[in-house]
Structure formats: C-alpha cells, structure tokens
Amino acid sequence: MATAAVSPLRLPTGVSIWNAEKLNKASSDVQSALDGLLDDFGVLSAASQGIRQPMTSSAKFRSSDHRLYVMSDTEGTAGFLKVGSKHLYHYDRKGKVQEIDPVCALDFYVLERCQRQGIGLSLLNAFLDAESVEARMVGWDKPTDKSLGLLSKHYNLTSFVSQPNNFVIFDEHFS
Secondary structure, three states: OOOOOOOOOOOOOEEEEEOHHHHHHOOHHHHHHHHHHHHHHHHHHHHHHOOOOOOOOHHHHHOOOOEEEEEEEOOEEEEEEEEEEOOEEEEOOOOOEEEEOOEEEEEEEEOHHHOOOOHHHHHHHHHHHHOOOOHHHOEEEOOOHHHHHHHHHHHOOOOEOOOOOOEEOEHHHHO
C-alpha cells in the first residue's frame, strides 16, 4: 500500500464543496494545504484501486470543471469525492451502444482510519443533495469493491454491465 502523508488542512467539521474557482480565491495557506491534500489523497486513492497513476492531483483539479467534496472530522480531513460530467459510450446487455452524459464520481477515497464510520456515505449524500441527482443516475469511474458494497448496501445498486471504459452505470440508470 502506498503511503502519503496527508497534508494538514483544517476545515470545519462536515463536508465542504470546492471547485477550481473557489480554490483560486482562497487564501494562499488554504490553497497550499488543499493542493497538498489533493496530491496526497490522489496517491492513496490510486493505491487502493491498484492503479499506478493518481486520477486526482491539484494540477488536474485546478484546470478542470470538477467539484470536490471534502469531509473533515475532529482529527482533520477524512475523505474526498471528486465529481464531474463525462460523455460516455455505454454498452447494454445486448451489446447496443448508447451515448450518455452522466455526472460521474471520478475519484472517491476515505482514509483507512475513517472507513466504516459513515464518512463515505456522508460524502455521497452531500454530493447527491448538492447536485440534485439520484445515486442510480451517477456514473462511477472504476469503483473499488468497498465502493460497490457501499452502493449496494445504502442505495440498493448492484446490477451493471462491465464496460471497456471501466465506468459503472447501474441498470437502474435506464429505468
């Protein structure tokens, strides 16, 4: 497992929502801390997914229209969820392709010390509420088994067709 020292960033307890514009307007101390946090969490998330290159970094985030949901607890930052829209080609069970443009969970990670405490669920619920979207309508970029378990347990989402692009679109998206 990769190790990364998670940068200190003190935010109010709960979920805060960031985009590049909000980050660029923050104080230099907050910018520096959030940049470090994004880089650190990107490394940890990549390791948990078994991929070599992080999908999240401060440089990528600052040049995107993505939104970042950051959960802080009394000990500091506990997890994050990065979301954005994607144009996807989706193959159904019959092999027919459809083009869709869902809002997607692009990267999702909760520190190991914080897992199984409701932090991931709180992040997901904050995202779903803020973006007025149902979990079944979200595209999930290469979700881990833990993420799939969370979606199954709390949103009853289990059925999907594996895709060449590694995005999971649950069958309920189309019903």
